[in-house]
Each structure stands twice: as structure tokens, then as C-alpha cells.
Amino acid sequence: MYNQKVLSIILGGGQGSRLYPLTETRSKPAVPIAGKYRLVDIPISNCINSEIKRMYVLTQFNSASLNQHIKNTYHFSFFSSAFVDVLAAEQTIHSGDWFQGTADAVRQSMHHFLQHDFEYALILSGDQLYQMDYNDMINAHVEAGADISVGTYPVNAKDATSFGILKTDKDNNITSFIEKPSSDLLKDWKSDVSDEMRSQGREYLGSTGIYIFNRELLIELMNDKTTVDFGKEIIPQSIGKLKTISFPFEGYWTDIGNIDSFFEANIGLTDDIPKFNLYDMNQRVFTHARILPTSKISGTTLNKAVIAEGCIIQAAMIEKSVIGIRSRIGKETTIINTYMMGSDVYESLEEIESKHINILTGIGERCFIKNAIIDKNCRIGDDVRINGGKHLKDAETDTYFIKDGIVVVKKGAVIPKGTVI
Structure with missing residues (x-):
């Protein structure tokens, strides 16, 4: 050999x-x-x-x-x-x-x-x-x-x-x-x-x-x-x-x-049969073993969605999207054609109260997210609308970046409630 x-x-x-x-x-x-x-x-x-x-x-x-x-x-x-x-x-x-x-x-x-x-x-x-x-x-x-x-x-x-x-x-x-x-x-x-x-x-x-x-x-x-x-x-x-x-x-x-x-x-x-096969036991992809809990999904319509471990999801619909570890998604939210990387840690109730956090890590309620990459540890408030696509010009702000119609929310960014991109 x-x-x-x-x-x-x-x-x-x-x-x-x-x-x-x-x-x-x-x-x-x-x-x-x-x-x-x-x-x-x-x-x-x-x-x-x-x-x-x-x-x-x-x-x-x-x-x-x-x-x-x-x-x-x-x-x-x-x-x-x-x-x-x-x-x-x-x-x-x-x-x-x-x-x-x-x-x-x-x-x-x-x-x-x-x-x-x-x-x-x-x-x-x-x-x-x-x-x-x-x-x-x-x-x-x-x-x-x-x-x-x-x-x-x-x-x-x-x-x-x-x-x-x-x-x-x-x-x-x-x-x-x-x-x-x-x-x-x-x-x-x-x-x-x-x-x-x-x-x-x-x-x-x-x-x-x-x-x-x-x-x-x-x-x-x-x-x-x-x-x-x-x-x-x-x-x-x-x-x-x-x-x-x-x-x-x-x-x-x-x-x-x-x-x-x-x-x-x-x-x-x-895709139904992805070109990159994560399910081949002879060609396994190794990574950090995090010992996370199973994902919990309530009232969500899933279509061609990949959901990683440790997620808490109450969205209305997730379609053709990859949802990363420890992701939290609020009620009545729709996510289409999006890669959400997830979070490094969970926020405890005590932490939320003691630090007066009003926008939690993850995606809030009644949001619409399409054609986007949400980097790690982002906080997206309620009623945020991100509609990526070729109609958007390349641009950059402190919290997001637009390239070829894809909206990239930067790592750790806070997107205030009601924001429209």
C-alpha cells in the first residue's frame, strides 16, 4: 500500500x-x-x-x-x-x-x-x-x-x-x-x-x-x-x-x-439525489462531534430541506434550504432557497432576561427570507423581509452584503425588526 x-x-x-x-x-x-x-x-x-x-x-x-x-x-x-x-x-x-x-x-x-x-x-x-x-x-x-x-x-x-x-x-x-x-x-x-x-x-x-x-x-x-x-x-x-x-x-x-x-x-x-453524497458510508465526511440534541420542528411545512442537529423550528415553511446547527426560527416565517449556518451556542432564558436581549439569535417571527446566506450567530428580528435575486445590485452595509443577487447576512449581524432588503 x-x-x-x-x-x-x-x-x-x-x-x-x-x-x-x-x-x-x-x-x-x-x-x-x-x-x-x-x-x-x-x-x-x-x-x-x-x-x-x-x-x-x-x-x-x-x-x-x-x-x-x-x-x-x-x-x-x-x-x-x-x-x-x-x-x-x-x-x-x-x-x-x-x-x-x-x-x-x-x-x-x-x-x-x-x-x-x-x-x-x-x-x-x-x-x-x-x-x-x-x-x-x-x-x-x-x-x-x-x-x-x-x-x-x-x-x-x-x-x-x-x-x-x-x-x-x-x-x-x-x-x-x-x-x-x-x-x-x-x-x-x-x-x-x-x-x-x-x-x-x-x-x-x-x-x-x-x-x-x-x-x-x-x-x-x-x-x-x-x-x-x-x-x-x-x-x-x-x-x-x-x-x-x-x-x-x-x-x-x-x-x-x-x-x-x-x-x-x-x-x-x-436535491432528491444530491451530486455530493453525504450518505455514502464508504466516503464519510468527518467533523466535530458536538453531541447536540435532536431538532424540534412544530407546524412547519418542509420541502427539500436539510436540517442539522439541535434546531428549534416553528416556521410556516422551509423550502430548498439548508438549516445549520442550533438554528432557531420563529412562527409564521417562510424560508426559501437559503443557507442558514446556525449558531455556536444556545441562549438561556436567564441570559436573555439579564442582558435584556430583545432580538434573539436566529430568525424571528413572520419573516420572509429568500436567496440568502445567513452566517453564524445572526439575530434577525420579527417581520424582516430579505428577498434576494438578480433584481438587487451588488452592495455592502455593516450587516449584509449583496453579490450576484445573493444576500449574505454577516456573521453576528443584528437585523432590526421590520427591515426590508
Whole structure:
């Protein structure tokens, strides 16, 4: 089994500005998804399911909540070599800079990696939603005698302009690569894909940012301080010089790069047969075990709703929405096409009275919420109307943010009674 010889390096990404305001107080991998998980749980769970149990998560922005989540979640046997450690950007004698790119993040952290015995480095992104057995990719890498393997995913012409696009020969060797090509260049970049992918118009091989490097090669590449990014520099420069192969993946995969894709990925979980399967016991998604009570629902019509644990719901209707842990929703409220992340704690009656809290955590009575993301610990008063959609212009206030018609209520925001957005 090659997986015992693998060290996994999960890249936490930069400032996460395209996911703002969800990344205003937390790093991208710590953003809550599906009502009870965090984005970083996806690559970590894929590693655990693939029997890869030595993982580093690299981050540099707002890493406190990520540290806390990983510390509280991933406990392995005292007699095991398994670990999940967070490495935040740190000043050392050799470097005083922030991470300048994906390769630079790995370079600055190499002294930590080299304390471990490994033959293959598996480099992953902390902001993608997919389920994958990495052993398939590792086996293909070893059997091909590859120096570098790149996980690839067929994309359509519209999405291809946002990806590194590559072409391969019949043996999956990567022969050419272009970073984010303009649409007029695409006609020359079609690849031979399966009939199913072709029928969906997905004929361009996009790089997923999932890489395997042989240990000695990674050390050699990291000694060259002129390169700072894998996708833009190291992969293109390796083609023709090193045996660089493509590992095609055709399951569900999405890059949670912006508010729109984040919203779609979460609302997609309400489909009858979601593309991302949280119910597969062979590919379980692990997260913090909170020991919460069951959810209590009174007088609510539910249609395509995903409800996490510990909720107290009296809404009139919830439709095509994901309701996160410890959510409280008042009477006669309607929620449509919304992701509510929930709360970190419950408010006690004593606390409400002693602090004179007049807008409780959660959503009040007689509200109408549509096309929205409600971040953690928000307080939405009675009779609030949030009607997101393309009719709304992009905007930002102290309490909410509008992007592509989606209204994002900021973490901990208080929306006064009767507010209309």
C-alpha cells in the first residue's frame, strides 16, 4: 500500500477575498458548509477514507477558528503516527514574508515536512467539494513512473477560462498547458473525454490543483526560490522536462471559489439525489462531534430541506434550504432557497432576561427570507423581509452584503425588526 508512504499537504488558500464576507473573520477552510461541517473537513475526510493519516493544513489568514476546529475534531490513537496539524505562515531566520503563492507556502513549510519519512507528497486544496479515493491517483502515479501527477476534471467552455487547461497523449502524459485561456483560444484545447462528458459539453481538461510530487523532486523544486505557484509556474515548466501525467477524475467536483458557487453547492444538497453524497458510508465526511440534541420542528411545512442537529423550528415553511446547527426560527416565517449556518451556542432564558436581549439569535417571527446566506450567530428580528435575486445590485452595509443577487447576512449581524432588503 503506497498510502503509508504519503504525506498530505492541504493548502488553505489566501485571503479568500472572493468568498468575502464569509472570510472576514475566518480562513477559507474554516467556512461552514452543509449545516454542520467546515470546508477543510472535505480534503481531511478524503485522506482518512484513503488511509492517508498524516496531514498538514497550511494557512495564513484568520486561522484561529480553523486551529480550534482541527484541535477539537481530529484525535487519533496515542499509538498511531496519524495527525492533522495546522501550519500558519511564520517568520523564521530564512523567511520573514507571508506565503507568496501555493509553491511558496510549501517551500516555507518544508522544514516541517522533512521531519517525516515519506516518498510522495499529496498536495490538496482546502476549498473544494468532492469525494475521491486518492489511492487510485497514487497507484496511477507510481505505476506510470511519474515525477508529478495532476488531478484533472473535464470542464465546459464557459468554465475553461477560469482553469489551467491541459492536453495529454494516449498515455496521459501532459503535453501542453495554458493558464486561464481566453475563449478565442479554446478551440485548440479540446481533449478526448468520455461520451458522458462530451454529451455535457465538458471537453476541456482543467487542473483541479490536486498534485502528487515525488519527495526528492519536491525538495529540488523548492530549492528554486524564483517560483511561487504550482499552477502558474511549476506545472507548466515541468512539461517536457519531467514525466508529468494527468489523472482524470469524472465524479462530482466543484471549486468553492466565490459566493455564487458556495451558495449553489450548499443548496444543491437539498436535491432528491444530491451530486455530493453525504450518505455514502464508504466516503464519510468527518467533523466535530458536538453531541447536540435532536431538532424540534412544530407546524412547519418542509420541502427539500436539510436540517442539522439541535434546531428549534416553528416556521410556516422551509423550502430548498439548508438549516445549520442550533438554528432557531420563529412562527409564521417562510424560508426559501437559503443557507442558514446556525449558531455556536444556545441562549438561556436567564441570559436573555439579564442582558435584556430583545432580538434573539436566529430568525424571528413572520419573516420572509429568500436567496440568502445567513452566517453564524445572526439575530434577525420579527417581520424582516430579505428577498434576494438578480433584481438587487451588488452592495455592502455593516450587516449584509449583496453579490450576484445573493444576500449574505454577516456573521453576528443584528437585523432590526421590520427591515426590508
